[in-house]
Amino acid sequence: MSINLRKAGLMIMLAAILLSACGARETEPTINPDMIYTAAAMTVAAQLTDAAAMNPTSTYTVIPPTETQALPTLPVGAPNGTAGIPGQPLTTSTVLVLATFTPSPLPPVAQAKYEIVGQYPADEAELQPGTRLDMIWTIKNTGTETWTEDYTIEFFSGDRLGGGYYKTTSYEFGKIVKPGETINVRVDMKVPKEKGEYYSWWKLKDENGVNFGDVDVTLVVSSHATTTSIP
Secondary structure, three states: OOHHHHHHHHHHHHHHHHHHHHHHHHOOOOOOHHHHHHHHHHHHHHHHHHHHHHOOOOOOOOOOOOOOOOOOOOOOEOHHHOEOOOOOOOOOOOOOOOOOOOOOOOOOOOOOOEEEEEEEOOOOEEEOOOOEEEEEEEEEEOOOOOEOOOOEEEEEEEOOOOOHHHHOOEEEOOOOEOOOOEEEEEEEEEOOOOOEEEEEEEEEEOOOOOEEEEEEEEEEEOOOOOOOEEO
16 A cells, blocks of 8 residues: 555544544533532532531440349238238227217306305314214305205215214205295214314205205214213
């Protein structure tokens, strides 16, 4: 092959290459969407990495939970701290019920009014040892109610003064006493044979047994006394 022909062939080949290059330049390249997404993700990741390096944050350390201690179970006991017996009922408390206080009725005001207007023998009268006597109190009704025959005089405290028949501790008035009237209340007595002073205390009571007054006397037993009997 001649040089000219060779040159001509080279020129044709060069021209074909140039035309091919121009045609390729004018043709738009084909874009792959996956490559675009990948590139964008890589760009965002790089930006986040740079931001984290510029603004470091505190690091939190997660502490694993410690073992939880179980609360102790208290034993169930019977009252007063003693252990209960399985299957047995607990002791029940007994409620103390106090008795209802009922006050005694007060004596009528009219019946409580009285006055001792006489006494025989007088207090500290001297008597011979073993003297028998009728102790007499003269009592006046100063109230507004009538005293019935069932009113009494009863021994209360001190020396009873007597023996045998003279041991009686209660005597009825035996008569009606209207307001303003008086009554001689008699008590059989016998002083002891031993010398000394003896005190006797008696209560006045209405027909219901309610106290409304008091009488008393002190007698002296002496060998020098002349009185041996008092009617």
